[in-house]
Amino acid sequence: MAQELAPAGAFASIPALLARNVKEYGDRPAYREKEFGIWQSWTWAEAAEEIQNLAMGLLALGINRGDHVAIIGRNRPAHYWAMVAAQKVGAVPVPLYQDAVVDEMEYVLEHCGARFVVCGDQEQVDKVIEVQDKIHHIEHVLYYDKRGLRKYDHSHLHWYVDIQEEGRVAHARLEDEMAAREAELDYDSTCVMLYTSGTTGRPKGVVLSNRNIIESAKNSSEFDNLGVNEDILAYLPMAWVGDFIFSLGQAMWTGFCVNCPESADTLMSDLREIGPTYYFAPPRVFETQLTNVMIRMEDSGDLKYAIFHHFMDFAKGGAGEKHGMPKRKVTTQKKTLEQKIRHGFNYAMGIGFAAETIIENGIRLAFAKLRHGKNVRKHFKAKDPIGLNLYGGALKEYFKYRCGDVLVYGPLKDTLGFGRIRVGYTAGEAIGPEIFAFYRSMGINLKQLYGQTEATVFITVQPDGEVRNDTVGVPAPGVEVRIEDNGEIFYRSPGTFVEYYNNPESTADTKDPEGWVATGDAGFFDKKNGHLRIIDRAKDVGKMADGRMFAPKYVENKLKFYPDILEAVVFGNDRNMCTAFINIDLTAVGNWAERNNVAYASYQELAGHPEVLSTIQEHVETVNKSVAEDEMLSGCQIHRFLILHKELDADDGEMTRTRKVRRKIVEEKYAPLIDALYGGKSEQYIETEVTYEDGRKGSINATLEIRDAVVVGNTQGMAAE
Amino acid sequence: MTTDMNADSYVTEDGRTIGPVVMDLKNITLRFGGVVAIKDISFNIREGEIRAIIGPNGAGKSSMLNVISGFYKPQEGEVWFRGSKRPQMKPYQVAQQGLARTFQNIALFEGMTVLDNIMTGRLNKMNANLFQQAIWKGKAEKEELENREACEKVIDFLEIQHIRKTPVGRLPYGLKKRVELARALAAEPSLLLLDEPMAGMNVEEKEDMSRFILDMNDEFGTTIALIEHDMGVVMDLSDRVVVMDYGKKIGDGTPDEVRNNQDVIDAYLGVSHD
Numbered sequence: 001m002a003q004e005l006a007p008a009g010a011f012a013s014i015p016a017l018l019a020r021n022v023k024e025y026g027d028r029p030a031y032r033e034k035e036f037g038i039w040q041s042w043t044w045a046e047a048a049e050e051i052q053n054l055a056m057g058l059l060a061l062g063i064n065r066g067d068h069v070a071i072i073g074r075n076r077p078a079h080y081w082a083m084v085a086a087q088k089v090g091a092v093p094v095p096l097y098q099d100a101v102v103d104e105m106e107y108v109l110e111h112c113g114a115r116f117v118v119c120g121d122q123e124q125v126d127k128v129i130e131v132q133d134k135i136h137h138i139e140h141v142l143y144y145d146k147r148g149l150r151k152y153d154h155s156h157l158h159w160y161v162d163i164q165e166e167g168r169v170a171h172a173r174l175e176d177e178m179a180a181r182e183a184e185l186d187y188d189s190t191c192v193m194l195y196t197s198g199t200t201g202r203p204k205g206v207v208l209s210n211r212n213i214i215e216s217a218k219n220s221s222e223f224d225n226l227g228v229n230e231d232i233l234a235y236l237p238m239a240w241v242g243d244f245i246f247s248l249g250q251a252m253w254t255g256f257c258v259n260c261p262e263s264a265d266t267l268m269s270d271l272r273e274i275g276p277t278y279y280f281a282p283p284r285v286f287e288t289q290l291t292n293v294m295i296r297m298e299d300s301g302d303l304k305y306a307i308f309h310h311f312m313d314f315a316k317g318g319a320g321e322k323h324g325m326p327k328r329k330v331t332t333q334k335k336t337l338e339q340k341i342r343h344g345f346n347y348a349m350g351i352g353f354a355a356e357t358i359i360e361n362g363i364r365l366a367f368a369k370l371r372h373g374k375n376v377r378k379h380f381k382a383k384d385p386i387g388l389n390l391y392g393g394a395l396k397e398y399f400k401y402r403c404g405d406v407l408v409y410g411p412l413k414d415t416l417g418f419g420r421i422r423v424g425y426t427a428g429e430a431i432g433p434e435i436f437a438f439y440r441s442m443g444i445n446l447k448q449l450y451g452q453t454e455a456t457v458f459i460t461v462q463p464d465g466e467v468r469n470d471t472v473g474v475p476a477p478g479v480e481v482r483i484e485d486n487g488e489i490f491y492r493s494p495g496t497f498v499e500y501y502n503n504p505e506s507t508a509d510t511k512d513p514e515g516w517v518a519t520g521d522a523g524f525f526d527k528k529n530g531h532l533r534i535i536d537r538a539k540d541v542g543k544m545a546d547g548r549m550f551a552p553k554y555v556e557n558k559l560k561f562y563p564d565i566l567e568a569v570v571f572g573n574d575r576n577m578c579t580a581f582i583n584i585d586l587t588a589v590g591n592w593a594e595r596n597n598v599a600y601a602s603y604q605e606l607a608g609h610p611e612v613l614s615t616i617q618e619h620v621e622t623v624n625k626s627v628a629e630d631e632m633l634s635g636c637q638i639h640r641f642l643i644l645h646k647e648l649d650a651d652d653g654e655m656t657r658t659r660k661v662r663r664k665i666v667e668e669k670y671a672p673l674i675d676a677l678y679g680g681k682s683e684q685y686i687e688t689e690v691t692y693e694d695g696r697k698g699s700i701n702a703t704l705e706i707r708d709a710v711v712v713g714n715t716q717g718m719a720a721e
Numbered sequence: 722m723t724t725d726m727n728a729d730s731y732v733t734e735d736g737r738t739i740g741p742v743v744m745d746l747k748n749i750t751l752r753f754g755g756v757v758a759i760k761d762i763s764f765n766i767r768e769g770e771i772r773a774i775i776g777p778n779g780a781g782k783s784s785m786l787n788v789i790s791g792f793y794k795p796q797e798g799e800v801w802f803r804g805s806k807r808p809q810m811k812p813y814q815v816a817q818q819g820l821a822r823t824f825q826n827i828a829l830f831e832g833m834t835v836l837d838n839i840m841t842g843r844l845n846k847m848n849a850n851l852f853q854q855a856i857w858k859g860k861a862e863k864e865e866l867e868n869r870e871a872c873e874k875v876i877d878f879l880e881i882q883h884i885r886k887t888p889v890g891r892l893p894y895g896l897k898k899r900v901e902l903a904r905a906l907a908a909e910p911s912l913l914l915l916d917e918p919m920a921g922m923n924v925e926e927k928e929d930m931s932r933f934i935l936d937m938n939d940e941f942g943t944t945i946a947l948i949e950h951d952m953g954v955v956m957d958l959s960d961r962v963v964v965m966d967y968g969k970k971i972g973d974g975t976p977d978e979v980r981n982n983q984d985v986i987d988a989y990l991g992v993s994h995d
Contacts (some may be wrong), residue, residue, distance in 0.1 A: 151735055
């Protein structure tokens with residue numbers, strides 16, 4: 001199908017792109033990592049040498065063509081190098097989720113038949129050693145962080161750096177062999193194998209060719225004008241296709257710099273220090289950041305609080321979209337004198353108005369305090385500076401935005417680490433309209449995309465200037481999309497995966513001979529603007545007992561847009577009404593509890609608090625109203641709900657590692673609760689087994705209260721209207 | 722067990738080398754007025770081992786640690802350090818000999834950042850004078866860089882990068898304990914004294930701390946003497962254990978020996994008097 005596409009010049013593989021980068025950008029930074037409190041950096045030339053040495057070392061260990069090299073660890077340059085080194089010697093890198101428990105890891109390692117494993121540290125080595133009792137094809141284990149591994153049996157365990165050293169020594173002997181293997185790599189040889197997160201059943205190994213990776217990287221880089229000057233922060237799991245495309249595919253294609261954080265805990269401060277220009281995060285990350293900002297604003301002084309809300313409201317009213325978005329074209333040329341003067345003038349105006357805003361509002365606040373005392377926050381609203389009235393309409397709005405930029409948006413973007421951001425993406429789940437608007441109004445070009453591992457990420461993306469909260473954009477360059485009669489979305493693109501490893505049946509199920517791939521998602525194209533809208537997983541879209549459409553995800557997403565609600569699971573397939581499990585967000589609700597003097601000792605206690613239940617009930621009822629507006633989906637209103645006593649957790653198998661709910665498992669595990677929801681009971685006792693992070697098990701029990709929610713215009717008549 | 726634990730040096734089951742005696746305490750008696758805190762106790766600490774001191778409350782464990790660290794002067798007995806009898810010293814002189822300690826009740830500078838606190842552990846390694854420090858030239862700059870690097874290694878080792886710049890006062894208890902350990906470790910001690918490193922911690926924090934203690938001993942070859950109440954931790958971590966009760970030594974030996982010692986069992990579980 002995609003055979004007619006000619007290879008992009010001579011760069012038919014990642015190692016070939018690396019060689020090009022060394023030639024063109026040899027002394028530009030390629031990788032940075034914060035270690036010992038300092039950003040250490042490697043240029044493309046240095047990185048290439050590290051990769052070369054490791055590849056030689058692997059060759060000296062006896063790696064064969066087509067061997068699988070598992071890579072388990074957090075985002076570090078060394079781990080990215082290991083992937084490229086494996087490709088250089090004709091092997092296939094298989095990055096794994098580093099937080100996977102032993103059982104999950106065992107399945108994947110066995111399935112891919114890895115002979116070599118590259119581990120980050122002792123924790124991962126321990127897991128691999130445990131797995132080795134059952135799987136015997138693992139021959140060599142490399143580790144990067146030496147700590148705690150001194151006493152281990154080193155007959156098959158090697159320090160990464162030692163292997164590099166061996167490779168360096170063996171250089172002369174192995175050079176020809178390696179050159180030969182590298183030359184064999186072409187556009188159709190395997191680039192990487194990535195395991196799906198396994199929302200349903202066992203994870204599947206998706207084989208992606210060089211064509212998939214390079215074409216996708218090329219198309220997407222051109223789509224967003226990514227250049228060599230970008231900086232990205234690599235912090236998403238290495239086993240996820242997104243990270244592979246951003247941190248390896250696009251980085252290799254455009255030659256930009258990949259920055260690795262010091263540790264997972266320092267992520268936020270590292271983000272701020274780097275200030276990425278191109279950024280990707282799942283909606284959850286944006287949500288958490290927004291929640292934190294809001295919590296901190298609650299604790300700020302009255303003047304700051306008032307000014308923050310004044311300018312945020314202004315920006316959300318459309319001014320942000322109009323005046324805030326970064327310029328699409330980045331010129332490396334120096335600014336002309338005229339541009340400099342204009343920029344300086346605008347900035348000076350901004351500062352002037354900012355100073356005026358603070359002084360005027362400060363004085364007004366002082367008077368307001370005399371009148372209202374401690375309640376001043378409720379009564380005091382910030383106002384525009386009088387000076388702005390000198391200007392008419394559009395100009396006034398423009399200067400007000402610049403003023404807000406100086407006072408609020410700029411400092412806030414800087415604090416969040418988005419000071420330099422030019423393109424930001426979010427995907428994986430639907431993002432709340434409030435959250436989306438918040439970031440965009442600040443002048444962050446946050447966009448949505450829709451994709452999956454099998455498509456090498458990109459299916460649809462939102463072009464600059466056509467960004468909407470409820471759609472996922474138009475088909476990405478080179479991608480064809482069609483919608484089946486039942487609503488399922490199919491696509492065909494140069495990024496379409498080769499096959500599922502060792503699983504021809506699944507491959508045939510998903511990909512037809514013409515290359516069309518079923519996404520398993522249901523959606524439709526918006527008639528007005530040609531953007532794709534996703535409703536739900538195609539197989540999750542069901543029918544209720546009376547034949548009305550049941551789209552749980554649609555309702556769940558609406559619920560999850562409330563900061564109080566972390567997760568929601570809606571039931572109703574083949575039933576006469578819909579019900580829901582709800583997980584509260586401990587940060588948001590905990591903060592509310594603190595503010596209102598509600599004492600609680602645990603998540604469970606807070607989740608069972610009657611006032612929390614009432615708040616959630618209000619949210620549910622509001623959602624019901626908005627669901628009722630859509631005639632097709634009006635049956636999905638929630639009649640009864642309860643708040644779960646524990647967070648749904650990947651360690652308990654209730655979610656995937658990418659935090660998607662495993663509906664089946666939840667349904668089985670909490671069957672008594674579902675029976676109670678439909679049985680009309682007002683409370684139900686439940687005992688649940690939980691798995692702690694170290695693998696031990698315990699159990700918690702609780703009696704959960706079940707509440708009825710008001711529904712609009714429904715025939716079931718379960719609740720009073 | 723075939724290893725001869727009385728030999729000059731031997732290798733433990735997990736492959737660590739235990740060397741000759743570094744600290745030898747001979748017939749120590751410590752009195753506060755009429756109260757006898759420590760009564761004629763002798764024991765030694767060998768190079769590279771983890772030595773635990775256990776005992777019920779008020780047994781005199783912390784006093785013992787204070788004698789070792791030079792804070793208390795015993796009325797009777799001798800302290801031998803690396804083959805020579807140690808004269809009465811000020812604690813800072815003891816510190817210069819390569820001893821470092823942590824405290825039962827955390828003794829950090831609350832208003833200072835974690836990094837600054839750890840830097841104070843390097844005080845003995847800095848020689849620049851006030852003037853040099855003030856103008857930040859010559860020795861002062863060079864020393865600061867060297868010591869900062871050493872501190873960063875400790876920070877990396879104890880995994881506290883995320884709180885590097887946080888004032889200690891804002892940290893939770895478990896992290897403060899870790900920072901205190903970091904400060905002691907920054908002094909690159911040859912003998913590290915830990916006074917109840919795991920008091921008041923939950924299981925997970927205890928596991929972390931145990932791992933740090935073992936790794937420290939393993940990576941840097943630091944000799945460690947620790948006081949601890951959690952028997953599970955003590956028995957798992959230490960090579961040899963001294964048991965004290967009412968100021969007297971009632972047991973000394975490997976964890977297994979101590980566990981089966983009748984006096985120790987009596988002291989911990991009580992004795993029936995019929």
